[in-house]
Amino acid sequence: MKIEVLHFGKDAGLExxxxxxxxxxxxxxxxxxxxKIYDIKYNPKKEDDVQDMFIIEMGVRDGVVRIKEEHGRVYAINLTERSAEMVYSPYESEKKIIKQNRKSQV
Known part of the structure; x- marks a missing residue:
């Protein structure tokens, strides 16, 4: 399997x-x-291209694919389930959600 970041999803027919x-x-x-790692909520009153949010880093740590996006959020990717989970955020409101999700998984 080969993993690549797809920056321009709209060119591939994605949303x-x-x-x-x-x-x-x-x-x-x-x-x-x-x-799909994360959703972008586009504001129709702004140009789409200023709202696009790209993946800036990708790597494998402890056998887990991780990506980082422009705003600093980090996601762990499960290739088998084709899913992603936010594991770090620089924003306090999202840190609480991450902590709650970890507690519910234990």
Whole structure:
């Protein structure tokens, strides 16, 4: 499996630019699927391109794919379930949600 950041999702027929990973076959480079990491809520009164939010880092730590987006949030990606979970946020309101989610998983 090959994992790539897809910056311009709208060009691929998706609903937003930023927030997607594209999974490809490692040998053939054929597209397998997309994983949406986070939602972008577009304000119709502003231009879309100033609201796009892109992935700026991607890596693997302890066997888990992690990405960081422009606002500093970090997500852990589950490739098997094709899902993502926010594991860090610089915003206090979201830190509380992350803490609550961790408690409910124990």
């Amino acid at each position: 937003q630019n930023g927030g997607y990973l594209e999974i490809k076959d490692a040998n053939s480079n054929q597209h397998l699927f997309f994983i």
